[in-house]
Amino acid sequence: LDVIVGPDKLFYAFHPDLEPAVAIGQGDVVRLRTLDAGGGQLRSPDDSLEGIDWNQVNPATGPVYVQGTRPGDILRVDILDLTVGDGSVMMAIPGEGALGDLLTAQETLILPHDDQDILFRDRIRIPKRPMVGVIGVAPATGSVSTGIPGPHGGNMDCSLVTVGASLYFSVGVPGALMGAGDVHAAMGDGEVMICGAETAAEVVLRAQAVSLKGLPTPFLRTSHVLASIFSAPTLDEAADGAAHAMAEFLIRMVGIPVNDAVALMSLVGDLRICQVVDPLKTARFELPSWVPTQYGFTML
Amino acid sequence: LDVIVGPDKLFYAFHPDLEPAVAIGQGDVVRLRTLDAGGGQLRSPDDSLEGIDWNQVNPATGPVYVQGTRPGDILRVDILDLTVGDGSVMMAIPGEGALGDLLTAQETLILPHDDQDILFRDRIRIPKRPMVGVIGVAPATGSVSTGIPGPHGGNMDCSLVTVGASLYFSVGVPGALMGAGDVHAAMGDGEVMICGAETAAEVVLRAQAVSLKGLPTPFLRTSHVLASIFSAPTLDEAADGAAHAMAEFLIRMVGIPVNDAVALMSLVGDLRICQVVDPLKTARFELPSWVPTQYGFTML
Numbered sequence: 001l002d003v004i005v006g007p008d009k010l011f012y013a014f015h016p017d018l019e020p021a022v023a024i025g026q027g028d029v030v031r032l033r034t035l036d037a038g039g040g041q042l043r044s045p046d047d048s049l050e051g052i053d054w055n056q057v058n059p060a061t062g063p064v065y066v067q068g069t070r071p072g073d074i075l076r077v078d079i080l081d082l083t084v085g086d087g088s089v090m091m092a093i094p095g096e097g098a099l100g101d102l103l104t105a106q107e108t109l110i111l112p113h114d115d116q117d118i119l120f121r122d123r124i125r126i127p128k129r130p131m132v133g134v135i136g137v138a139p140a141t142g143s144v145s146t147g148i149p150g151p152h153g154g155n156m157d158c159s160l161v162t163v164g165a166s167l168y169f170s171v172g173v174p175g176a177l178m179g180a181g182d183v184h185a186a187m188g189d190g191e192v193m194i195c196g197a198e199t200a201a202e203v204v205l206r207a208q209a210v211s212l213k214g215l216p217t218p219f220l221r222t223s224h225v226l227a228s229i230f231s232a233p234t235l236d237e238a239a240d241g242a243a244h245a246m247a248e249f250l251i252r253m254v255g256i257p258v259n260d261a262v263a264l265m266s267l268v269g270d271l272r273i274c275q276v277v278d279p280l281k282t283a284r285f286e287l288p289s290w291v292p293t294q295y296g297f298t299m300l
Numbered sequence: 301l302d303v304i305v306g307p308d309k310l311f312y313a314f315h316p317d318l319e320p321a322v323a324i325g326q327g328d329v330v331r332l333r334t335l336d337a338g339g340g341q342l343r344s345p346d347d348s349l350e351g352i353d354w355n356q357v358n359p360a361t362g363p364v365y366v367q368g369t370r371p372g373d374i375l376r377v378d379i380l381d382l383t384v385g386d387g388s389v390m391m392a393i394p395g396e397g398a399l400g401d402l403l404t405a406q407e408t409l410i411l412p413h414d415d416q417d418i419l420f421r422d423r424i425r426i427p428k429r430p431m432v433g434v435i436g437v438a439p440a441t442g443s444v445s446t447g448i449p450g451p452h453g454g455n456m457d458c459s460l461v462t463v464g465a466s467l468y469f470s471v472g473v474p475g476a477l478m479g480a481g482d483v484h485a486a487m488g489d490g491e492v493m494i495c496g497a498e499t500a501a502e503v504v505l506r507a508q509a510v511s512l513k514g515l516p517t518p519f520l521r522t523s524h525v526l527a528s529i530f531s532a533p534t535l536d537e538a539a540d541g542a543a544h545a546m547a548e549f550l551i552r553m554v555g556i557p558v559n560d561a562v563a564l565m566s567l568v569g570d571l572r573i574c575q576v577v578d579p580l581k582t583a584r585f586e587l588p589s590w591v592p593t594q595y596g597f598t599m600l
Contacts, residue, residue, distance in 0.1 A: 090566070092559040098543050098571075099562045102551070107559050118567075121560060124594050126567055190571030190585075192543050193562045235535045239576060243398050243492050251402070259392040259407050260421060262399045262493045266390070267418075267426055271398075271490030271573050273583075276539060283573075285490075294424050 002204070003030045010035065010059040010181075014136055014152055015143035016173045020065035023175070027208040029080065032061040034181040036198040037133070042089045045108050049091065058147040058155070060134050062179030066207045073171040073209040074217065075137060076300070077178060081204035082130045082163050084185045087112045088197035097194035097277050111185075111197055118185050118197050126186055131162045132203055133182030133196070136218075140172035146181065149231040149275075149282050153218045155182060156229055156282050157191050157275035160222055168212065168219040178207055191275040210300040214253055216245035221299055226289055229274065231282040238283035239271055246285040254297040264291055302504070303330045310335070310359040310481075314436055314452055315443035316473045320365035323475070327508040329380065332361040334481040336498040337433070342389045345408050349391065358447040358455070360434050362479025366507045373471040373509040374517065375437060376600070377478060381504035382430045382463050384485045387412045388497035397494035397577050411485075411497055418485050418497050426486055431462045432503055433482030433496070436518075440472035446481065449531040449575075449582050453518050455482060456529055456582050457491050457575035460522055468512065468519040478507060491575040510600040514553060516545035521599055526589055529574065531582040538583035539571055546585035554597040564591055 009021035024030050039056035041047065069075055092107040094100060111118050117125040134146050136153025149156040153169050161167065169176070180203050187196025218229040228249060230241030246269065250261035265287065274282035292299065309321035324330050339356035341347065369375055390409040394400060411418050417425040434446050436453025449456040453469050461467065469476070480503050487496025518529040528549060530541030546569065550561035565587065574582035592599065 090563050092562065097562070097566075098540065099547050099565070102544075102547055102558055103562060105559060109559070109563060120564070120567070124564075186567050188565065188567060188569040188571070190539070190543065190569070191566055192569070192571060193566030195566060197567055235539055236576075236581070239490070239535055239573065240398065243490065244402075247399050247402055258402055259405060259409070262392065262397070262403060263390050263409060264420070264424075265399070265488065266397075266491055266493030266495060267420070267486050267488060267497055269488040269490070269492070271488070271492060271576065273539065273571050273573060276536075276571065281536070 060181035065175035360481035365475035
């Protein structure tokens with residue numbers, strides 16, 4: 001039987017002194033039941049931002065202590081399953097997000113789900129494309145709000161973080177103290193309104209330390225691509241960081257000659273945007289998995 | 301018979317006083333034979349950047365005078381066919397591109413093509429994914445090097461500019477003075493090395509003025525998405541410009557209420573990077589074509 005962590009076990013910042021919600025062994029599976037980014041406080045169009053408790057915003061569920069995981073390890077977290085709730089919420093907030101200057105009327109949008117789709121304004125069906133907004137581990141020092149992305153992961157809002165993906169994090173503290181939350185039933189790259197379709201969810205994860213010393217983190221693998229992820233105050237810095245992290249991986253770990261690594265990145269790699277609103281920006285560099293394979297490298 | 305413009309008709313800046321290479325009527329088809337971004341000067345690994353004539357770099361073929369096209373019109377340019385040459389070239393230039401700090405050895409890479417693939421280092425086959433790096437029209441005033449992107453189009457290096465795509469430009473001068481060049485046999489988003497697989501090509505275009513007054517340009521349509529394109533000194537500004545251009549299109553032209561337009565952009569739109577090296581940065585905002593269709597808008 002899988003270990004279950006319910007939405008009574010919430011935290012609002014990744015830091016070394018978090019009390020573990022549960023402990024699991026290497027390679028064990030855990031089910032995290034997560035609340036939406038509003039902490040479940042916005043349930044009807046009449047629920048406005050003025051009425052909510054901001055201390056309950058951006059909850060993550062956990063943290064999970066992964067036994068036998070030590071600082072300096074690379075923790076791989078596989079997303080095995082992801083089930084979203086029966087509805088989601090969005091917030092139009094004048095002045096907030098990438099298009100906040102255009103928003104004049106604050107609004108809470110409630111979007112019901114059926115089995116396949118998100119219903120937008122009772123007229124448009126949007127296919128569900130669930131992804132996990134917040135996932136990460138405790139940093140070695142300091143405290144990072146669950147609303148912020150960084151080297152520890154956190155609020156990266158990367159649309160690739162979905163079923164079949166594996167995340168790689170550098171462990172900062174014994175047991176890693178992993179958690180997740182802020183699931184979206186759908187979200188486009190950029191998350192320009194500052195929210196996707198914010199929903200409660202169940203996230204099924206498997207966690208284990210892997211021998212990938214030197215891997216730039218956060219790093220990600222899907223069935224098709226590898227991706228480096230980098231967050232910074234500007235999109236230019238985030239993009240630069242993500243591109244350099246992928247180059248470092250290809251040159252140092254895979255062993256591709258510098259000119260070849262950079263040429264392949266330019267030919268078949270994609271520099272992409274995760275989000276521009278958190279308020280740090282997050283970029284990723286995606287490269288087809290066949291590139292390291294061609295050079296004899298197997299990703300653990 | 302289509303009108304053909306050969307690579308003896310080259311220009312190196314978009315400006316109002318260009319001499320037309322050829323004139324075509326509304327909706328006519330023209331075949332542009334283009335040189336690679338090096339002007340065909342780099343043909344073997346021994347050809348180095350020191351030996352080339354920099355006045356022949358980044359040629360565009362044309363310009364094409366589209367009869368009956370007036371300043372203020374929107375010119376739609378359909379890419380009907382795109383055939384690349386039998387090889388391409390890449391340049392590793394220390395200090396240049398997004399990863400120039402990692403490049404220590406200047407090198408000219410020659411990549412032969414077969415029917416399907418690009419051959420990289422005689423060991424890796426990369427599927428051809430041809431796209432047009434430079435395409436645009438003359439601005440109303442001023443002169444813009446064909447190496448630079450801008451409101452007139454130019455060196456946008458947008459990977460969506462391929463067969464089946466239509467580009468939309470604001471016409472600056474009578475006849476539009478359209479041209480294209482800098483075709484890549486493959487290029488990933490970002491173009492981090494400052495080049496894709498640079499190749500000679502034949503680009504088959506159809507051009508006509510369409511009634512889309514107020515469309516933010518450059519704009520693009522494929523079979524699946526609409527995209528706004530914006531270039532600026534920083535990626536943050538380029539991304540902001542592309543997102544605002546799409547919002548403006550959805551709100552003013554399609555007539556979607558502001559909150560709904562921004563919410564749909566956040567749910568199903570993708571803010572993406574075209575290139576970060578030209579030296580202005582170019583971003584695009586992609587939205588599935590079904591969004592304006594749901595609101596009764598037909599893109600001409």
